[in-house]
Amino acid sequence: MAHAITGGHLQVPNVQELAQSGEVVPARYVRTEEEGTADVVVTGCPLPVVDLGRLLDPRSSQEELANLGSACQQGFFQLVNHGVPADVILDVKRDIAEFFRLPLEAKNEYEKLPDGLEGYGQVFVFSETQKLDWSDMLYLMLRPVEARDMSFWPTTPPSFRSSVDRYSVEAARVVLCLLRFMAMDMGVEPERLLEMFGGQPQTMKVTYYPPCQQAGKVIGLSPHTDACAMTLLLHVNDVQGLQIRSDDGNWLAVEPLDGAIIVSVGDIIEAMWVVAHGLDHPDTRHLFQTHDVILSNGKYRSVEHRAVVHPDKERIAAAMFHQPRHTIMVEPLPELVKENGGARYKSVAYAEFMKHFFSVKLGGLFMAISSKCNDDYSWQYTPNAMWRNRPA
Ligand SMILES: O=C(O)CCC(=O)C(=O)O
Numbered sequence: 001m002a003h004a005i006t007g008g009h010l011q012v013p014n015v016q017e018l019a020q021s022g023e024v025v026p027a028r029y030v031r032t033e034e035e036g037t038a039d040v041v042v043t044g045c046p047l048p049v050v051d052l053g054r055l056l057d058p059r060s061s062q063e064e065l066a067n068l069g070s071a072c073q074q075g076f077f078q079l080v081n082h083g084v085p086a087d088v089i090l091d092v093k094r095d096i097a098e099f100f101r102l103p104l105e106a107k108n109e110y111e112k113l114p115d116g117l118e119g120y121g122q123v124f125v126f127s128e129t130q131k132l133d134w135s136d137m138l139y140l141m142l143r144p145v146e147a148r149d150m151s152f153w154p155t156t157p158p159s160f161r162s163s164v165d166r167y168s169v170e171a172a173r174v175v176l177c178l179l180r181f182m183a184m185d186m187g188v189e190p191e192r193l194l195e196m197f198g199g200q201p202q203t204m205k206v207t208y209y210p211p212c213q214q215a216g217k218v219i220g221l222s223p224h225t226d227a228c229a230m231t232l233l234l235h236v237n238d239v240q241g242l243q244i245r246s247d248d249g250n251w252l253a254v255e256p257l258d259g260a261i262i263v264s265v266g267d268i269i270e271a272m273w274v275v276a277h278g279l280d281h282p283d284t285r286h287l288f289q290t291h292d293v294i295l296s297n298g299k300y301r302s303v304e305h306r307a308v309v310h311p312d313k314e315r316i317a318a319a320m321f322h323q324p325r326h327t328i329m330v331e332p333l334p335e336l337v338k339e340n341g342g343a344r345y346k347s348v349a350y351a352e353f354m355k356h357f358f359s360v361k362l363g364g365l366f367m368a369i370s371s372k373c374n375d376d377y378s379w380q381y382t383p384n385a386m387w388r389n390r391p392a
């Protein structure tokens, strides 16, 4: 099943080795102007800042909640006072950086299998002609804990596993906290939203961007939105490269505050917001009957972003992706249905919802992402339950 779904990722060269060889950058990595090298990049635009300490403090919570809501509508923000102990962050950064310094043979002990996602290597290469990203990655399933495949977890440096585990716990805590406040901002019962995130599926993708002599001609990570509910992004070293698409089509270069964690709203939160409020959105409109669609004023956004590389410095970024439970039904939250005059919506299995959402958005890429879930989480397609109409 997983094989049929992923279709297999094609083997491509290790980019770190390629960079070290000093050879001319192969044509498959070189982008044209149409492929983004001529895009306008705007610097010096700070991302919104959300203060978790202020959210948690009853004296400032209300004010900060409004700030969170507006940051989520922009899609990206930096989280300060997140409460993740400094040593947890330092340890995970140090161990990740050390892993990528290992010789190739040592890193390849954790090599990704051709039809899998987890492990060390390159992902999402489906065609011989596709342009390639100037990066390697290590991808691990972190939560639920029983879904971990330890054969992909490095044992060098020796503290790698415990550092990642400790950071995973902290990231999950922060996400739970943010979800609770997001629910308040959306006007839905926090427990109702949190229930969808029980078990808190979490994966980590560490991306290693080697320096590149032709940095302006390659892309470290192609433009995309995150196929998850919420991402926490940690800059493992001090080299910047994240860029966010602004409404006018230009790229905003992100310069995070010291110690901040970058949070991005993923496609699922955007979709849930769509479902919760019944927004008329081109990506999901086909999931609803026309008469089910009710327009609403605002929404959270999952914003396109990309990563560029530095001419002479390596860059490492660790993204923690958070998902809802895989067994949920995506359906309008009852309180909002009530608020919206008892509108009728279809309930749809999360798996099917995602399949449709991403087949529109990513041309099927999601199916690759979900493949591991099929094996480990008993991801169920229940075709008869998918499109049932709910009575008002
Ligand atoms: O490297 C970065 O800053 C971005 C990483 C990212 O967007 C991702 O892993 O999805």
Ligand SMILES: [Fe+2]
Residues within 6 Å of the ligand: 224, 225, 226, 305, 319
């Ligand atoms: Fe991303």
